[in-house]
Amino acid sequence: MKIAMIGLGRMGGNMARRLMEGGHEIVAFDRDADAVAKIVADGAEGAASLDEARGKLGSPAIWWVMLPAGAITEQTIGTIADAAQPGDIVIDGGNSFYKDDIRRAKALAEKQLHYVDVGTSGGVWGRERGYCMMIGGDNETIAHLDPIFETLAPGTGDIVRTPGRIADKVDQRAEKGYIHAGPAGSGHFVKMIHNGIEYGLMQAYAEGFDILKTKSSEILPEDERFDLNLTDIAEVWRRGSVISSWLLDLTAIALAKDEKLDQFSGHVADSGEGQWTIDAAMEEKVPANVLTASLFARYRSRVEHTYGDKVLSAMRFGFGGHVEMPQ
Numbered sequence: 001m002k003i004a005m006i007g008l009g010r011m012g013g014n015m016a017r018r019l020m021e022g023g024h025e026i027v028a029f030d031r032d033a034d035a036v037a038k039i040v041a042d043g044a045e046g047a048a049s050l051d052e053a054r055g056k057l058g059s060p061a062i063w064w065v066m067l068p069a070g071a072i073t074e075q076t077i078g079t080i081a082d083a084a085q086p087g088d089i090v091i092d093g094g095n096s097f098y099k100d101d102i103r104r105a106k107a108l109a110e111k112q113l114h115y116v117d118v119g120t121s122g123g124v125w126g127r128e129r130g131y132c133m134m135i136g137g138d139n140e141t142i143a144h145l146d147p148i149f150e151t152l153a154p155g156t157g158d159i160v161r162t163p164g165r166i167a168d169k170v171d172q173r174a175e176k177g178y179i180h181a182g183p184a185g186s187g188h189f190v191k192m193i194h195n196g197i198e199y200g201l202m203q204a205y206a207e208g209f210d211i212l213k214t215k216s217s218e219i220l221p222e223d224e225r226f227d228l229n230l231t232d233i234a235e236v237w238r239r240g241s242v243i244s245s246w247l248l249d250l251t252a253i254a255l256a257k258d259e260k261l262d263q264f265s266g267h268v269a270d271s272g273e274g275q276w277t278i279d280a281a282m283e284e285k286v287p288a289n290v291l292t293a294s295l296f297a298r299y300r301s302r303v304e305h306t307y308g309d310k311v312l313s314a315m316r317f318g319f320g321g322h323v324e325m326p327q
């Protein structure tokens with residue numbers, strides 16, 4: 001299929017390249033002309049404007065917007081809506097707030113445009129490993145886009161079928177790494193909760209490693225102090241333990257490089273999903289003790305830094321290439 005990739009940053013650039021490797025054609029647009037030139041060298045067609053991009057696409061055109069959530073995404077989708085033709089499909093693959101999707105889907109439907117929201121997980125590793133996708137939109141449009149999702153997704157790989165799932169009775173797409181969650185907004189809603197959980201898991205590892213590290217502290221009686229090797233502890237937990245996970249793998253990588261994590265200030269940023277998850281919990285009156293505490297721990301990290309904050313930053317750098325603001 002032919003797809004316009006709008007936004008060629010850490011996510012969009014890699015996704016476009018994975019799509020090309022999977023046999024799709026890419027029309028690439030970014031405000032950064034160098035980013036466009038680089039992907040053109042890799043086989044994409046470049047476009048200097050969204051109007052020019054439309055001229056290089058078939059019908060219906062497929063527009064995949066891969067930009068930071070907020071004003072830039074909003075403005076770009078508005079410009080695409082002006083350049084698009086009836087029947088075109090606009091996909092927001094970033095981390096947008098799901099209520100914005102619901103609003104945009106209605107506004108675009110008035111122009112006979114289809115809107116699809118794709119919560120995309122996989123970070124900077126996705127080009128190689130594939131992207132887990134949580135998709136919202138109408139059935140017909142999602143079915144039309146299936147070859148794109150199939151190429152971006154990790155595929156079944158060597159993960160064995162979950163006991164209890166019966167092959168011909170379940171939606172096979174989930175086992176390939178993508179789901180059609182429901183109508184517009186539902187994809188980003190599921191991704192938002194994924195990120196809320198991510199905060200909680202990360203905080204649990206961060207606090208655990210901080211307690212391990214501080215076991216050598218002089219505030220403890222001398223015969224109760226242990227000088228523990230955190231790098232080896234992370235490593236051993238990766239192998240057969242109950243708490244093995246990709247976030248632990250990323251922690252182990254960071255510790256193996258520098259156990260002191262001097263690269264990180266301990267200031268931990270957030271992109272909004274954690275807060276939105278708590279907002280949803282409040283609206284639904286669902287207790288979310290751990291997720292709330294982990295969000296507040298990030299806020300606290302901006303006024304005083306612990307070693308645990310550095311562990312969080314190390315994981316964010318590992319999965320998303322996020323570089324923290326220096327203090």
Ligand SMILES: O=C(CO)[C@H](O)[C@H](O)COP(=O)(O)O
Pocket residue numbers: 095120121122123195198269270271272273274316319320322
């Ligand atoms: O979606 C992601 C990972 O799943 C992104 O890397 C996101 O930026 C992580 O959230 P935050 O920036 O708030 O830590």
